[in-house]
Amino acid sequence: MKVVYPHMGHMWICIKGMLEYLNVEVVVPPPSSKKTLLLGVKHSPEFACMPLKLNLGNFMEAAELGADTIVMAGGCGPCRFGYYAHVEHAILRDLGYRYELVVLEPPQKHIGELLGKIKHITGQQSWRRVINGIRFGYNKAEAVDKLERMAHYCRPRETKAGATDRVLQDALKEIIAVSAPEGLPVALNRAVDMMNAVSLDKHRPVLRIGLVGEIYTLLEPFANQDIERKLGSMGVEVDRSIYLSEWVNEHLFLGLVRNTGSSKLAKQKAVKYLRHFVGGHGLETVGSTVLYAKQGYDGVIQMLPFTCMPEIVAQSILPRISSELGIPVMTLIVDEQSGEAGLVTRLEAFVDLLARRKQTGEVLA
Amino acid sequence: MYGYLGIDVGSVSTNLVLTGEDGIIKQSIYLRTQGKPIEMVQQGLKQMQAALLDKIKVIGVGTTGSGRHLAGVITGADIIKNEITTHAIAASNVMPGVQTILEIGGQDSKIIILRNGIVADFAMNTVCAAGTGSFLDQQAARLNIKIEEFGSLAMQSSVPVRIAGRCAVFAESDMIHKQQMGYNVPDILAGLCEALVRNYLNNVGKGKEILQPVVFQGGVAANAGMKAAFERALGHPVHVPPYFDVMGALGAAMLAREATNRKGTGFRGFDVADRDFKAGGFACDGCPNVCEVVEILESGQVIARWGDRCGRWSNVLERHEKIS
Numbered sequence: 001m002k003v004v005y006p007h008m009g010h011m012w013i014c015i016k017g018m019l020e021y022l023n024v025e026v027v028v029p030p031p032s033s034k035k036t037l038l039l040g041v042k043h044s045p046e047f048a049c050m051p052l053k054l055n056l057g058n059f060m061e062a063a064e065l066g067a068d069t070i071v072m073a074g075g076c077g078p079c080r081f082g083y084y085a086h087v088e089h090a091i092l093r094d095l096g097y098r099y100e101l102v103v104l105e106p107p108q109k110h111i112g113e114l115l116g117k118i119k120h121i122t123g124q125q126s127w128r129r130v131i132n133g134i135r136f137g138y139n140k141a142e143a144v145d146k147l148e149r150m151a152h153y154c155r156p157r158e159t160k161a162g163a164t165d166r167v168l169q170d171a172l173k174e175i176i177a178v179s180a181p182e183g184l185p186v187a188l189n190r191a192v193d194m195m196n197a198v199s200l201d202k203h204r205p206v207l208r209i210g211l212v213g214e215i216y217t218l219l220e221p222f223a224n225q226d227i228e229r230k231l232g233s234m235g236v237e238v239d240r241s242i243y244l245s246e247w248v249n250e251h252l253f254l255g256l257v258r259n260t261g262s263s264k265l266a267k268q269k270a271v272k273y274l275r276h277f278v279g280g281h282g283l284e285t286v287g288s289t290v291l292y293a294k295q296g297y298d299g300v301i302q303m304l305p306f307t308c309m310p311e312i313v314a315q316s317i318l319p320r321i322s323s324e325l326g327i328p329v330m331t332l333i334v335d336e337q338s339g340e341a342g343l344v345t346r347l348e349a350f351v352d353l354l355a356r357r358k359q360t361g362e363v364l365a
Numbered sequence: 366m367y368g369y370l371g372i373d374v375g376s377v378s379t380n381l382v383l384t385g386e387d388g389i390i391k392q393s394i395y396l397r398t399q400g401k402p403i404e405m406v407q408q409g410l411k412q413m414q415a416a417l418l419d420k421i422k423v424i425g426v427g428t429t430g431s432g433r434h435l436a437g438v439i440t441g442a443d444i445i446k447n448e449i450t451t452h453a454i455a456a457s458n459v460m461p462g463v464q465t466i467l468e469i470g471g472q473d474s475k476i477i478i479l480r481n482g483i484v485a486d487f488a489m490n491t492v493c494a495a496g497t498g499s500f501l502d503q504q505a506a507r508l509n510i511k512i513e514e515f516g517s518l519a520m521q522s523s524v525p526v527r528i529a530g531r532c533a534v535f536a537e538s539d540m541i542h543k544q545q546m547g548y549n550v551p552d553i554l555a556g557l558c559e560a561l562v563r564n565y566l567n568n569v570g571k572g573k574e575i576l577q578p579v580v581f582q583g584g585v586a587a588n589a590g591m592k593a594a595f596e597r598a599l600g601h602p603v604h605v606p607p608y609f610d611v612m613g614a615l616g617a618a619m620l621a622r623e624a625t626n627r628k629g630t631g632f633r634g635f636d637v638a639d640r641d642f643k644a645g646g647f648a649c650d651g652c653p654n655v656c657e658v659v660e661i662l663e664s665g666q667v668i669a670r671w672g673d674r675c676g677r678w679s680n681v682l683e684r685h686e687k688i689s
Contacts, residue, residue, distance in 0.1 A: 031652070161676075229674075319572040330488075340672075342431075345449070349487060352446075353484045353485075356484060
């Protein structure tokens with residue numbers, strides 16, 4: 001059995017760590033690229049959103065590398081993603097690929113449902129080891145998130161352009177190289193030290209922007225055209241409303257790990273504007289925008305793949321939050337088009353707007 | 366005499382503006398980009414030089430528009446700025462106190478909301494081009510009408526026909542249908558203008574508070590039919606400034622004045638018009654992203670590169686001080 005899973009940002013690092021610890025052979029698809037998108041678009045229904053197309057492309061590229069089993073997250077609720085694993089599997093079957101499918105879904109009743117599926121992949125291994133493996137993968141996700149957060153802080157303040165990203169790649173390699181839970185704390189310390197060594201100008205004034213929206217577009221740099229780096233180079237410190245480890249904890253472990261960042265707060269904040277689950281991360285988008293406004297962020301950018309229903313619901317609510325709480329909000333819709341100029345123009349103009357607002361605000365204050 | 370040069374390289378047009386030290390336009394040039402931005406910038410510079418007769422010395426250059434980086438590299442711009450900021454600056458100088466700017470260009474349309482002279486909010490069209498100038502251009506071509514005559518013809522209409530405005534393709538089939546039914550051309554053109562305005566206000570202007578005074582600029586503002594349709598839809602007058610089609614370039618020139626305050630210009634002179642610039646490109650094979658790297662060559666020498674995600678190519682060149 002050679003297992004493959006779709007790309008979503010740095011998620012592959014954690015799942016690879018977990019599965020290899022459990023002696024499962026893993027095929028990591030080549031990073032999502034134009035070729036991936038091309039393959040996906042060619043064989044997907046036109047009206048599906050971009051994540052489906054990229055997933056499909058990932059699987060097709062991984063098949064060339066010998067993968068034979070798909071592990072994918074599922075879900076339930078109004079977002080179409082819950083059904084993507086099955087749709088993609090059916091498309092692949094029609095194309096002649098022989099893939100086995102394992103869908104990891106948020107358990108309906110008990111975490112045992114999830115464990116059962118993991119047991120299917122891991123075979124005859126002790127539960128103790130399986131659980132250690134899952135914890136290992138989760139800890140890797142936490143480590144990666146920590147490094148990403150540090151990069152968000154460093155990028156706008158770095159004294160040498162591009163230094164943060166070069167160091168981040170090296171720091172991630174430390175995490176990737178760890179093969180057993182015992183080694184992780186040491187590697188993380190090393191990685192953190194590397195990030196701390198990036199030369200920074202801590203007194204440089206920066207703008208702070210919160211990124212909210214659909215999880216895949218937020219986490220996958222290919223889908224969002226590297227928005228975090230682009231904003232970083234414009235002198236903006238970003239924060240995302242969704243980090244992988246938090247999402248895993250809430251959706252797959254049903255909040256088993258306590259005292260971590262959670263979307264609960266965001267959902268509470270959303271109540272004033274939206275009292276109903278609308279699927280995907282619609283509620284979190286609304287709530288996080290409120291949170292960012294209260295935390296004094298300079299602006300919020302919402303990102304969604306074209307045709308994303310939950311985010312469209314959120315999008316129609318954001319103008320009200322924007323005017324009530326006085327925080328500028330911009331929505332970016334991503335799709336196949338790769339014209340970067342349009343995105344850069346919008347980002348630059350938004351950053352200009354925030355900078356001018358901040359200037360005049362400071363004069364008035 | 367001294368002056369400031371603003372260059373706006375858009376998808377459809379390339380505009381150059383030269384202002385005096387007081388910010389008043391001395392010379393403006395409007396060219397069609399025709400997919401050849403480098404040539405057009407050079408041609409524009411040549412025309413500008415000829416028009417100035419060496420009477421004005423350029424002491425600052427600003428570039429804007431989707432080709433701003435390209436134009437900036439060629440001319441040695443002092444500031445490279447996005448078109449939203451430049452449009453806002455130009456409009457608030459031409460019409461102090463302006464609160465709303467409607468701008469419709471070739472491939473994008475935007476709305477800019479100003480309060481107390483600063484940009485408070487803006488929006489651009491996202492995934493749809495139905496509300497832009499190119500759409501009018503295409504439909505005019507379909508009807509065998511010169512785009513320049515579009516506006517005056519639309520003004521002759523008495524009963525605009527209703528045309529779907531959400532999607533350019535549906536609008537076109539609607540229009541053909543109305544043609545076959547026997548409606549006359551001015552009524553169809555006026556209907557098109559109304560459809561475009563409707564789409565613009567619903568799509569780009571969604572949720573924005575459009576307060577007076579309203580300025581309408583960009584190439585499409587030349588179309589009197591569009592101005593009238595906006596006035597009908599908004600219920601109050603819409604102003605089209607005298608230099609509506611070069612407002613981006615004007616804003617860039619104004620920003621150049623700010624940027625060169627107590628500082629020399631990086632302008633490389635009008636003779637760059639005669640130098641040999643080429644844009645080359647290659648697909649980087651360093652990783653599976655296969656970025657399309659663009660190179661700008663001057664007489665065979667690489668003077669700028671962009672398009673790579675990791676900075677492998679763009680960072681090799683000595684990094685100039687960031688100006689955008």
